[in-house]
């Protein structure tokens with residue numbers, strides 16, 4: 480088992496990574512928390528696979544909410560359902576909420592935990608590759624609005640993150656591939672060794688090390704900028720156009736991973752339009768296609784431009800775009816909306 484610690488300004492997250500961890504989850508959880516009761520949130524695909532396996536390990540009252548699966552349910556009505564179940568179960572501030580699932584479950588449950596009774600303890604048990612390499616770590620929680628992705632949320636660190644790569648065995652092939660978008664993002668923005676690992680013919684056999692390197696990178700970035708006011712913005716590489724495409728597809732046409740893949744290609748094309756010495760675009764397209772991710776933006780460019788103006792990275796009339804001109808080095812480049820408009824139309 481590998482262990483990492485994320486020390487924030489007023490919080491600490493322990494992150495454990497190891498095969499078989501789900502089977503011993505309760506003992507790790509009870510080393511860190513002392514709840515009177517536990518509430519587990521899982522979606523309708525994950526619950527039949529893993530909810531009993533986790534719940535049955537506790538000698539405490541355990542309640543649960545099973546939410547409908549899918550990004551379309553990452554919305555406030557789902558959070559209200561969780562609040563109601565927490566009240567019905569008699570959860571108090573001493574108790575523990577566990578998010579068991581992918582990034583959607585983690586973001587919704589994290590937001591519910593951050594806001595229920597103004598905050599109850601949170602443990603993340605991520606079950607998709609995307610959630611294991613990215614969303615379970617760092618404390619961004621929230622939901623979508625029809626107007627844009629993740630527009631309502633809170634920073635709320637899980638005190639414990641338990642990552643068991645064995646649960647990836649039940650993932651649909653496409654969902655595993657979605658997670659590779661955030662893995663490739665991690666390689667481009669901060670650690671090109673990750674790209675070498677993904678380029679190996681049988682990279683899946685090395686997935687535990689890939690997860691570890693991605694989490695370590697994210698831990699290092701978030702520790703320096705928990706509130707996303709500077710360095711942390713690099714984790715948004717591919718997300719500006721990506722989030723716009725997700726919104727335009729009503730959160731169903733593209734998965735988050737697919738949208739990020741397309742968004743990274745768009746960001747690289749924008750880098751090129753702004754003038755770069757080295758052309759990283761063919762290599763980016765190659766590695767995304769090799770793992771099975773899409774690379775082509777199919778939305779109307781004008782609609783993308785208008786949608787990305789509701790992104791959180793917009794400050795006044797400027798959008799903070801994340802560009803990569805050297806693998807492993809991301810830059811936060813403020814681009815005025817009127818300068819960005821022709822660049823987006825040219826994609």
Ligand SMILES: NC(=O)c1ccc[n+]([C@@H]2O[C@H](COP(=O)([O-])OP(=O)(O)OC[C@H]3O[C@@H](n4cnc5c(N)ncnc54)[C@H](O)[C@@H]3O)[C@@H](O)[C@H]2O)c1
Pocket residue numbers: 522523524525528548549550553580581582583584586606607608609610613614615616617618619620629646647648649650651654657658661734735736
């Ligand atoms: N908070 C953050 O820092 C952060 C970072 C990256 C992404 N995100 C968010 O994460 C979300 C995407 O997460 P995702 O790709 O995990 O999607 P997801 O949570 O919808 O999971 C994808 C699918 O896999 C199923 N599933 C999950 N685990 C399974 C397992 N072990 N076996 C079988 N099926 C399983 C789910 O039921 C779902 O149908 C987006 O909403 C995105 O905005 C958040």
Ligand SMILES: O=C(O)C(=O)C[C@@H](O)[C@H](O)[C@H](O)COP(=O)(O)O
Pocket residue numbers: 613617619628629661707711712714715718791
């Ligand atoms: O943790 C972060 O910071 C990230 O940006 C990680 C992203 O992969 C993730 O999709 C995040 O939710 C996007 O952040 P947002 O602030 O643009 O919603």
Ligand SMILES: [Zn+2]
Pocket residue numbers: 613661718735739
């Ligand atoms: Zn993301």
